[in-house]
Amino acid sequence: MRRSLASRFIILAWMVWMASPLLAAPPGTTQVPAVIDALRTRFGVTDLSTSEGKVADxxxxxxxxxxxxxxxxxxxxxxxxxxxxxxxxxxxxxxxxxxxxxxxxxxxxxxxxxxxxxxxxxxxxxxxxxxxxxxxxxxxxxxxxxxxxxxxxxxxxxxxxxxxxxxxxxxxxxxxxxxxxxxxxxxxxxxxxxxxxADSREAQMVTWLVARNSLETSESELEGRRREKASAALERRRLESRRVELEQAVPLMARYVEEGLVSRAEAEKTRSDLATTLQALARLKKRQKEAPERIAELENQVRAARSRLAVVERRARQRGITWAEVTGFVNGVVARDARLRDQVLDYKRDKQETRTRRVGELRQEVRAGRQNLAELENLYEMGGLPRREIEAARERQQILEAELKSLEGS
Incomplete structure (x- = not known):
């Protein structure tokens, strides 16, 4: 039976209404936590992240x-x-x-x-x-x-x-x-x-979205923890070297006070610097002791998340679902929800501000680090600096340069 002109117009208008929000949706919505939580709740998808504590039975x-x-x-x-x-x-x-x-x-x-x-x-x-x-x-x-x-x-x-x-x-x-x-x-x-x-196609797309986001979140935290571990190792070497210098300086300063070469205030400052260094070293050692356990936990989470994503993705593809379809679906939902659109914009704004602030901090640290490293290199060449200290300074500078390059390229 042939459709009337009016019915054809209604169908065409409906198709345009369904498709147009995809053009207006903010980009990159599949990584916004508020969007993922809203979709998970709306379609009744279980949170697939690793459970906390222990199962009851x-x-x-x-x-x-x-x-x-x-x-x-x-x-x-x-x-x-x-x-x-x-x-x-x-x-x-x-x-x-x-x-x-x-x-x-x-x-x-x-x-x-x-x-x-x-x-x-x-x-x-x-x-x-x-x-x-x-x-x-x-x-x-x-x-x-x-x-x-x-x-x-x-x-x-x-x-x-x-x-x-x-x-x-x-x-x-x-x-x-x-x-x-x-x-x-x-x-x-x-x-x-x-x-x-039996789930709807939409629920399966959200399940894929949740599983993928869970893996990305775990991988991101694991990468950050590994960077922290490397930085902590370098900082510990610096603090250990500083501790040795101050422990040698304290008795010398006490003797210089008796000989009238330095003031008691200067000697007291040296003792205070030593106490501060020892406290910082103790805190750092505690963090280093806890770091391997947390990294091991995250490595297990990443392995579990990868296995989980492989299962979910395989099942979704068996239904003919593609990731492009998931992205389009999420963008469409966000485009029709004013509250979600605002949350996406807030998330992107906060993320950009955080990135801009961190890039500015890193640029200053890199510039200061290059100047400091040049001075240390000269001191090392003249034999006035231990090899381990110049190596630690070089490694620290490499970490800063790599992080800055990564952020500027993102």
Whole structure:
């Protein structure tokens, strides 16, 4: 049946209205936290970032696995009866929980601790055990481990991948007794999660957006922590050198006071400088002690986020979704929402102001650093400066120059 001229006009007007906001949307909206949170809430998408603390029970553990594998499902419970199989010689009670997932699926840890053992169970399958600070041990069985004994584990850390079709999770207390961590297991844990396949196209696009942003956020923080670690190492070398100089100067200044060569105020200032340097050194050592643990946590988060993004992206592409479509969809939503548009503009303005301010600070630091380095180079050439100090100054200048170049090029 042929459409009337009026109906054609209405359809054309609707198409123009749908497409026009894409031209008016602010660029780069896919990285604005307020936009991501608004879309996640609007379309009911779970926050896919690494969980904090620890899961409460088996329902929480299944939910954690579903951030990477939406179809994860609990198939066997604590004290279920087992017959003879390739996994056991005699029939008996099952002292853990089985979570079914496809082979190759990453398995996430539900509790923090340290890997204490990685043992073969059967051909191509291992059991990896994590011990917490309280002595509780959790074993993830029937997996291909991705960690080794001694590795730190946080909630959400990828401990391995599924060998065949499930992971067997067992918990024991510090006395070695098996623990039933089932809690009030909800029906959702035993029901296959098919929501992803049934989700709207828009919800799947938002899921991809959230997963990608989670990875970018973790990678950005990890890069920043690594830069801080390098800078801290250089600063410690400088402070250590300064400490040695002042410790040698304090007794000399005391003697010079007795000989009338310097004032007591000058000697007191030297002692004060030493105390300040020692305090700064103590604070720096504390930060350096904490840095490796945080970097290890972030490295685990990045690995988990990459695995999560790969799963989400693969499923989205199976539905024919492209990243260009995700970007266009987000821009369209923002363009039609005045509040979101304002938040995007505020975010970009704040980010630009922060960048401009930091570039200005770095330019001053680089100029001063070059002048100071030239003076130190001359002093080093004349034999008046230890080699380690000139090397530290050079490395510090290289870090500043690299950061400035990165910001100016962004």
């Amino acid at each position: 088996i329902t929480g553990l299944v939910a954690l696995q579903r951030t990477l594998c939406p179809e994860a499902v609990l198939t066997s419970g604590f004290y279920d009866w087992r017959t003879v199989s390739r996994y056991r010689r005699n029939p008996g009670l099952h002292l853990g929980y089985d979570i079914a997932m496809p082979a190759g699926t990453p398995v996430r840890a539900g509790w923090p601790g340290t890997v204490v053992s990685v043992a073969p169970w059967t051909e191509g399958e291992w059991g990896l055990t994590v011990r917490s600070a309280s002595g509780t041990e959790v074993t993830y069985g029937h997996i291909r481990p991705s960690l080794s004994a001694g590795d730190p584990v946080q909630v959400g850390t990828i401990v391995g991948t599924i060998s065949i079709d499930h992971v067997d999770v067992k918990m024991r207390d510090s006395a070695g007794n098996y623990v039933d961590f089932g809690g009030q297991a909800s029906a959702s844990a035993t029901t296959p999660f098919a929501a992803f396949a």
